[in-house]
Amino acid sequence: MIRAVFAAVLALALPVHAEIPIKEVTSPGGITAWLVEDHNIPFTALEIQFRGGTSLEAPEKRGVINLMTATLEEGAGEMDSRGFAEARDALAASFSFDAGSDSVGVSAKFLTENRDQAIDLLRQALVSPRFDQDAVDRVREQVLSNLRSNEKDPGTLASERFDRLAFGDHPYASSGDGTIETVSALTRDDVVAAHDAALARDRVFVAAAGDITAEELGLLLDRLLGDLPATGAPQPGDAPWLLPAGVTVVDFPSPQSTVFFGQLGIPRDDPDFFPAFVLNEVIGGGRFTARLMSEVREKRGLTYGIGTYIVNMDHADMLLGQFSASNDKVAEAIKVVQEEWGRVVSEGVTPEELEATKTYLTGSYPLRFDGNGPIASILVGMQMDGMPIDYVTTRNAKIEAVTMEDIKRVAARIFKREALHFVVVGQPEGM
Amino acid sequence: MPARCGASLVLALALTVPAAAEEPVSTFALDNGLNVVVIEDHRAPVVVQMIWYRVGAADEPAGDSGIAHFLEHLMFKGTEKVGPNQFSGIVEAQGGDDNAFTSWDYTAYFQRIAADRLDLVMEMEADRMRNLRLTEEDVATERQVILEERAQRTDSEPGSLLMEQMRAAQFLNHPYGVPVIGWRHEIEALNRDDALSYYERFYAPNNATLVIAGDVTPDEVRALAEKHYGAIKPSDGIVGRKRPQEPPQLAERRLSLADERVSEPYVYRSYLAPERDPGNQRDAAALTVLAELLGGNGQTSVLARALQFDTQTAVYTAAFYDGTSIDDATFGLVVMPAPGVALDKAEAELDRVLADFLEKGPDPAALERIRTQVRAGEIYARDSVETLARRYGEGLSIGLTLTDIEGWDEALAAVTEDDVMAAARKVLDRKAAVTGWLTQPEPGVEDSADMDASVATEEAQQ
Numbered sequence: 050m051i052r053a054v055f056a057a058v059l060a061l062a063l064p065v066h067a068e069i070p071i072k073e074v075t076s077p078g079g080i081t082a083w084l085v086e087d088h089n090i091p092f093t094a095l096e097i098q099f100r101g102g103t104s105l106e107a108p109e110k111r112g113v114i115n116l117m118t119a120t121l122e123e124g125a126g127e128m129d130s131r132g133f134a135e136a137r138d139a140l141a142a143s144f145s146f147d148a149g150s151d152s153v154g155v156s157a158k159f160l161t162e163n164r165d166q167a168i169d170l171l172r173q174a175l176v177s178p179r180f181d182q183d184a185v186d187r188v189r190e191q192v193l194s195n196l197r198s199n200e201k202d203p204g205t206l207a208s209e210r211f212d213r214l215a216f217g218d219h220p221y222a223s224s225g226d227g228t229i230e231t232v233s234a235l236t237r238d239d240v241v242a243a244h245d246a247a248l249a250r251d252r253v254f255v256a257a258a259g260d261i262t263a264e265e266l267g268l269l270l271d272r273l274l275g276d277l278p279a280t281g282a283p284q285p286g287d288a289p290w291l292l293p294a295g296v297t298v299v300d301f302p303s304p305q306s307t308v309f310f311g312q313l314g315i316p317r318d319d320p321d322f323f324p325a326f327v328l329n330e331v332i333g334g335g336r337f338t339a340r341l342m343s344e345v346r347e348k349r350g351l352t353y354g355i356g357t358y359i360v361n362m363d364h365a366d367m368l369l370g371q372f373s374a375s376n377d378k379v380a381e382a383i384k385v386v387q388e389e390w391g392r393v394v395s396e397g398v399t400p401e402e403l404e405a406t407k408t409y410l411t412g413s414y415p416l417r418f419d420g421n422g423p424i425a426s427i428l429v430g431m432q433m434d435g436m437p438i439d440y441v442t443t444r445n446a447k448i449e450a451v452t453m454e455d456i457k458r459v460a461a462r463i464f465k466r467e468a469l470h471f472v473v474v475g476q477p478e479g480m
Numbered sequence: 481m482p483a484r485c486g487a488s489l490v491l492a493l494a495l496t497v498p499a500a501a502e503e504p505v506s507t508f509a510l511d512n513g514l515n516v517v518v519i520e521d522h523r524a525p526v527v528v529q530m531i532w533y534r535v536g537a538a539d540e541p542a543g544d545s546g547i548a549h550f551l552e553h554l555m556f557k558g559t560e561k562v563g564p565n566q567f568s569g570i571v572e573a574q575g576g577d578d579n580a581f582t583s584w585d586y587t588a589y590f591q592r593i594a595a596d597r598l599d600l601v602m603e604m605e606a607d608r609m610r611n612l613r614l615t616e617e618d619v620a621t622e623r624q625v626i627l628e629e630r631a632q633r634t635d636s637e638p639g640s641l642l643m644e645q646m647r648a649a650q651f652l653n654h655p656y657g658v659p660v661i662g663w664r665h666e667i668e669a670l671n672r673d674d675a676l677s678y679y680e681r682f683y684a685p686n687n688a689t690l691v692i693a694g695d696v697t698p699d700e701v702r703a704l705a706e707k708h709y710g711a712i713k714p715s716d717g718i719v720g721r722k723r724p725q726e727p728p729q730l731a732e733r734r735l736s737l738a739d740e741r742v743s744e745p746y747v748y749r750s751y752l753a754p755e756r757d758p759g760n761q762r763d764a765a766a767l768t769v770l771a772e773l774l775g776g777n778g779q780t781s782v783l784a785r786a787l788q789f790d791t792q793t794a795v796y797t798a799a800f801y802d803g804t805s806i807d808d809a810t811f812g813l814v815v816m817p818a819p820g821v822a823l824d825k826a827e828a829e830l831d832r833v834l835a836d837f838l839e840k841g842p843d844p845a846a847l848e849r850i851r852t853q854v855r856a857g858e859i860y861a862r863d864s865v866e867t868l869a870r871r872y873g874e875g876l877s878i879g880l881t882l883t884d885i886e887g888w889d890e891a892l893a894a895v896t897e898d899d900v901m902a903a904a905r906k907v908l909d910r911k912a913a914v915t916g917w918l919t920q921p922e923p924g925v926e927d928s929a930d931m932d933a934s935v936a937t938e939e940a941q942q
Contacts, residue, residue, distance in 0.1 A: 089523055090862050123779070131789070134779035136850040141856030162855055187788065190818060194744050194795045203636065203741040302740055305631040337556065338569035347565055350624025353632050373632045405573040412575010416526050416592055420863040 069418055071428065071438055074263045076270035082255035083428045083438065084266055087421065091161040093259035094421035094428040097274075098152040100252040103225025105282045108218075113235050116185070116192055117243040118148040123184035125173035130184050133174070142167040144174065147158055151363040152433065153247050158422065161260045168269055170241065175248060176276045180240050189232060196229050203301050203474040207371070208307035210299055211292075211472045219288035223367060249281030250274060256428030259421040288365040296383070299474040306379040307476025310386065311369035312468040315459075317361040317434055323447045325361055325463050326453035331398050331406045331456075332389065332415015332464075333357025333370055338405070340393075344385050345372065351382040355384045361434070368463065379477045390466040397457050411445040423445070505872065506698045507882060510705060512714045513686025513754075517872045518701045519693035521865040527694035528866050530590040531605055532873040534689070535682040537660040537922035538584040538723055538807070544674055546662015549582040550626060551675045555589065556580075557618045559611040562604060564618070571601060571750055584656050585806045586877035592866065595695040599704055606708035609683050612676075619672040627668070630661050638739035638918060642748065646916045647810075649733045650750050653724045653806055660737030689876045689900060693869035706905075708763050721879075726752065729912040736917040745919045746816040747827045752912040753811040756803045756888075758880055764803030765891040772850050773842050773900065775799025775813060780846065783815070786833040792818050793829045806878045811907050823917050834908055841901055854892045 072084045098329045103114045122137075122144060123130040137144060142159040149246035155175070199205040209224055216222035253274060257266050290313050301307075315325045325390075335356045337347065345355050357370035374382040418424050418441075431440055473480065504520040559852045571578045574592030578601075591601045634640045644659050651657030661667070690709065694703045729752055756764040775783045775798040782868045783797035791816070800812035817826035860900075861867055875885035 055606060087523065089853045090859060092856075092859055092863075094863075130779050131785070134777060135849065136844070137850060138780065160859060162505055187792075190792075191793050192818065193819075197743045201741050219483065267839055303636050305628070305636050307636075332599060334569065337565070338572055343565075346625055348621070351628070352630040353625060373628070373636070375628060378628075394621070405569065409572045409575055413572075413577065414575070415524070416575065416577070419526060419865070422863060434610045469565040 054374060058392050064183065069424070070386070071441070072263055073438055074266050074270070076267040076275075077277050078271040078312065080250065080255065080270040080274055082257060082270055083432060084256070084261070084263055085258040085421075085424050085428065086262060087258060088260050090421070091260050092158060092421070093161070093257055093261045094425040095155075095159075095257045096255070096425040097155040097157075098254045098429050098433055099154075099248050099281075100152050100254070100433065101247055101281065101284055102149045103150040104150055104220040104285045104364070105246050106220070108220075108223075109231060110235065110239055110243070111220075111223060111241045112192065112225070112232040113225050113243040114247050115148040116189060116232065117180075117191065117236055117240045117247065118146045118153050118437075120180055120184055120188045121146045121174045121178050123188060124179040124181050125170075125176050126179075128173070129179070129181065133170070136170055137167075140167050140170065142170065144171055146174075148225060150221060156422075156426070164261070164265075164269075168273055172273045172276075175273065178244065180237055180244070181416055185235075185237050185240055189235065192226060192232055193229060196226055196232065199224070199226070202310075203303055203307035203373075204371075205209055206299055206301060207472045207474045210297060210474070211309045211311065211470070214290075214297065214470070214472070215290060215292040216365070217291050219295050219364065220239045221362070223290045233316045245278055246282035249278045251280045256425045256430050256432065258428070264418040265435050273433050274464045285364060288362075290365070294466075294468050294470055296471045296473060296480060298477060298480055299472065300476060301474045303376075303475050305373050306378060306473050306477045307371070307373045307401035308383065308471055308473050309369070309371050310383075310469060310471040311367050312465055312470065314359055314366040314368040315359070315463055316366050321336060321455070321462065324451045324459040327410065327448060327451045328393070328398070328456050328459055328463070329357055329359050329368065329405055330410060332393055333400050334406070334409075336409065340389055340402075341370070341386065343383050344389060345374075349381070349385065351378045351385070355382075355386075376476050377478045379473060379475065383471055383480075384472070386471075387466055387469065390469055391466050393460045393464050394466070397453070397460060400453060403451070403453060403456060407448055407451065410448050414441075414445055425431065490816060493715065504885075505882070508698070508702060510685065510710055512710065512712055513684075514705070514709050514712075515689045515867075516701065516705050517689065517691045517878060518696065518698045519691070519865060519868050519872065519877065520696065521862075521868075522695050525595045525695045526592065526865075527595040527614075527692060527696055528590060528592050528869050529598065529601050529605060530588055530691040530693075530869050530873050531609075532586050532588045532689045532691065532877045533683060533719070534586060534687050534877050535678075536583050536585045536587055537658065537662075538655040539682070539721060540655070540658070540678075541927075542655075543666060545658045545666045546626070546660075547670055547674050547678050548587055548662055550623070550667070550670050551679055552580045552582045552587050552589075553622050553626060554614055554675055554679075555608055555612060557615075557622070558613050559607050559613070560613060561607055564615075564942045565894065567604065567608070570604065574600065576601065582660055584660060586874065588873060588877075589682055590869075598692070598696060598700075602704050602708045606712060606890045607686070609688070609709070609866070610684075610712055612679060614672055614676065616672055619675065622684040623667065623670060626661070627664070630664060630667065634659070634661065635664075638737065638742050642916050645735055645737060646748065646750055646914045649735060649914045650752060650810060651808075652726060652729065653838045654726050656805075656807065674820060677933075681715060681717035685712050687718045689873055691869045699734045706768065721806060723807055729836065732910045733862065733914040734916075735914065736868050736919060738919045738921040740921055742918055743916065744795075744816055744919050745823055746814055747823050747830065748755065748916045748918070749813045749827075749937045751811045751907050751909065751915070753801065753809045753907045755802070755805045755807065755809040756878075756880060756884065758884055761803075761884060761888060761891045762899065763903055763906075764809075766890070767801045767803060767893060767896050767907060769811075769847070769850055769895045770904050770907075771799040771801040771811065771899050773846055774837070776850075780849075782837055782842075783813070783830070783833060786836075787829060788827075791829070793821055794818055804874055804878060827915065827917075838901070838904060838908065841897055844897065847895075847897060847900070854889055858889050883888035894933055 355372035578591040580589040787794040796816040
């Protein structure tokens with residue numbers, strides 16, 4: 050019975066598309082943002098991204114943008130660290146600041162009833178942070194503590210070794226958190242300079258969702274961001290790819306090995322991007338029915354979870370995956386992954402797999418827009434990826450258009466068993 | 481029909497649902513005992529179905545630790561109608577996601593999917609309430625998956641191992657001291673019969689709460705629930721959940737776990753604490769506020785001010801309390817010392833700050849800020865219908881009433897300084913506490929961490 054129902058609904062599932070009313074708002078001062086207005090709940094979610102992030106810094110200052118970002122909420126204007134936190138909490142606003150490889154991000158949520166005060170407070174953190182020496186030193190100790198933890202975290206060890214092998218002398222080759230040596234040597238002047246380099250109007254992307262009108266948002270943008278410097282530091286160039294096929298083992302005392310693997314990927318604006326995206330979902334999606342989950346977990350019980358991802362950074366495009374497996378099973382798991390990598394090229398995928406994956410991708414897309422916070426975050430990501438404002442209405446058609454022919458072509462083009470590199474952190478047996 | 485289907489998937493976020501002051505929640509029960517909660521949110525054409533069974537790891541037979549979580553995994557293996565391992569595939573092919581989680585007090589399954597597919601996922605969920613099919617091979621493979629899960633989430637994390645050992649020491653008699661995922665040696669021995677007998681006894685409409693949240697109306701849900709769940713017979717194996725209770729705790733417990741994978745040592749203190757009870761959440765509300773005051777904020781909390789600002793004793797401090805449980809809860813404090821500060825010094829400083837707090841009490845302004853955040857939290861919470869669904873499902877599963885669940889924010893806002901201090905004096909008693917140190921091995925001493933030792937996860941996801 051269920052199969053009959055399933056088949057019937059499947060036939061209806063095809064015309065799915067997502068349509069949300071996204072407006073582009075330009076402030077009187079010329080800053081643009083995307084907005085989804087929704088007055089159901091009296092608060093607004095605001096997302097801001099400054100392109101560049103930790104890749105803007107010099108090698109000897111590695112970690113400075115991360116330290117700067119983590120210190121933004123530690124005092125601003127007339128307020129010290131405690132004063133700022135008390136003011137924020139008294140408004141029940143929430144601000145979070147994050148330094149990534151390609152951008153510095155700011156996520157804010159604030160109530161309609163005290164929106165102006167919340168924005169004034171956030172403005173001070175962004176425009177006039179104090180970077181008091183004691184705050185810089187205290188946050189530095191937290192960063193150093195994280196760095197020491199990372200030295201014993203198998204997942205971090207795996208991804209950092211992978212990056213170091215892949216990216217040569219590009220900033221991507223090392224952690225944006227810096228090293229114990231570089232972070233220890235950073236001065237307050239370095240932090241101030243990093244602020245000017247990273248938080249500038251020439252690289253800002255903004256989106257908002259919730260209880261705010263276009264006019265209100267326009268005025269808010271100028272107040273919040275208008276006093277930031279017009280330009281910041283130059284962006285880095287594209288990263289090289291130096292990683293040959295193979296296996297790198299990093300000895301680590303653990304009953305389980307953590308595996309990070311990958312190869313070159315495909316640019317976001319490549320005509321084959323959507324076929325590649327769909328194909329990756331067939332092979333390495335996080336769903337229980339994806340091939341690797343099925344082969345490595347469901348059939349063989351070798352892991353708790355495995356997934357692969359098409360990763361598009363500003364200066365590198367990759368196809369990456371990860372999993373963990375007990376030391377006595379990890380060699381077998383790697384062999385299964387390699388075989389699946391080859392099988393997708395030699396055998397392709399079945400029409401059923403393609404159809405089921407397309408209905409999953411198209412059907413789940415609207416489910417992502419489930420609240421003001423997620424909507425603002427998706428909207429800012431679309432802008433950074435250079436998507437047009439009507440992208441949400443055309444995206445599912447691009448998935449639908451992927452054919453078996455496309456999959457075959459892209460499988461041969463993208464999935465390179467002979468290029469796949471595995472970094473294994475643990476004490477794997479037989480490797 | 482296709483047009484209706486397409487239209488219903490359009491996200492019309494700016495469309496007209498009048499802002500309700502509170503989330504519109506309604507409830508009803510079927511004749512077979514199934515409780516149903518409907519939470520309406522018409523902002524997007526999405527629905528969440530959650531079924532919460534009132535059985536969890538603390539209801540397991542002694543010696544079979546992990547069976548609740550093991551069964552949770554096996555529930556995806558199929559029925560007569562749904563082929564082997566096809567459950568998730570059918571949901572995914574409809575654009576939905578599904579998963580499950582197990583705690584000491586409940587086991588829950590959920591799907592998130594377009595609202596017009598509720599009929600399908602309800603049929604499937606009702607089907608596997610009684611018609612699970614398991615082969616020996618399913619069971620053997622899934623046991624390996626769970627052992628990998630344990631290796632990944634527990635055995636590879638010294639901090640998780642410490643927590644597991646501390647819980648075992650905290651609960652002298654109550655099964656809350658046994659990890660949800662199970663002790664490794666007991667997981668290894670779990671079999672198909674264990675799983676099926678547990679399933680047949682506990683998976684029944686009179687032992688479950690169905691929560692449907694999203695773009696639905698109570699009438700639609702009632703009709704669908706009657707159609708799919710209405711004919712399922714109740715189990716006669718459901719009895720009151722009387723677990724062994726804690727005796728008076730008279731002796732402080734201390735333990736230390738040394739592991740070469742530790743980079744940042746810390747001290748963790750766990751006190752036995754009261755939980756939320758039906759009709760009486762006052763102590764739990766006060767403890768929730770106490771945790772926020774002591775360690776809820778990296779800039780303003782009592783521990784952060786004393787140990788990270790006024791002195792450079794610590795790089796990180798925090799306090800934890802969650803009273804949403806059937807039996808006793810725990811109240812936790814952690815101090816990660818600054819470089820060069822030994823754990824005994826860090827622990828002494830923690831106790832000094834607590835003694836000082838017990839003498840002087842909280843800053844009234846801090847209490848007022850927490851009240852403001854509680855009120856705002858009600859507004860922010862309405863942005864996630866899934867969070868609301870969890871709140872109701874979890875509360876009802878541990879025996880709270882709708883009045884308790886809906887009155888929780890009010891209970892928090894009503895907490896006074898006196899309430900906080902009374903709760904603090906009652907709970908911050910070292911005789912009912914476990915103090916754990918996570919350390920690096922002494923140089924020249926063999927690594928003492930037992931790789932086969934096990935760990936507790938509060939929620940073990942499928």
